Amino acid sequence: MQVTAIAPQEINHRLAVFERECRRKGLRITNQRREIFKAVASSRQHPSAEAVLLSVRRTLANVSLDTVYRTLSTLEQMNLLTRVGTSSKEHFDGDLRPHAHFICTRCGEVYDVFVPQTSNSWEPQMLPCGKVQHINLQFKGICKRCNR
Ligand SMILES: [Zn+2]
Ligand SMILES: [Zn+2]
Numbered sequence: 001m002q003v004t005a006i007a008p009q010e011i012n013h014r015l016a017v018f019e020r021e022c023r024r025k026g027l028r029i030t031n032q033r034r035e036i037f038k039a040v041a042s043s044r045q046h047p048s049a050e051a052v053l054l055s056v057r058r059t060l061a062n063v064s065l066d067t068v069y070r071t072l073s074t075l076e077q078m079n080l081l082t083r084v085g086t087s088s089k090e091h092f093d094g095d096l097r098p099h100a101h102f103i104c105t106r107c108g109e110v111y112d113v114f115v116p117q118t119s120n121s122w123e124p125q126m127l128p129c130g131k132v133q134h135i136n137l138q139f140k141g142i143c144k145r146c147n148r
Contacts, residue, residue, distance in 0.1 A: 041094030
């Protein structure tokens, strides 16, 4: 699959939002949290906790998988990341724009699916049972690469 890299300005923007939100919510910005967030925010691959651990090992020498996982969960609770669960693995997403995911049932790859800007179906709505705060839409199928 051709994965286009995230532009450095976009990564800097995500880090700026991260720091602003941490300050606003009173979450201390530790080097560990920043590096773990950056690992997710600078990847389009929707990395798992294991993949995040591999990429932060260079900068955070003694970090454990458990710490990475707990930090990711904290950041998710603060709405700084989202979690994309598949049947086999949990993936983390630093792109907070409304989008859906296509999950390949063969290779497990998670692809972003953006709906046209004209659609207002992503706006939080009132449903008979309550107010929508987050939409988590997943498509499952066989990706182009596996289908070849
Ligand atoms: Zn696939
Ligand atoms: Zn995504």
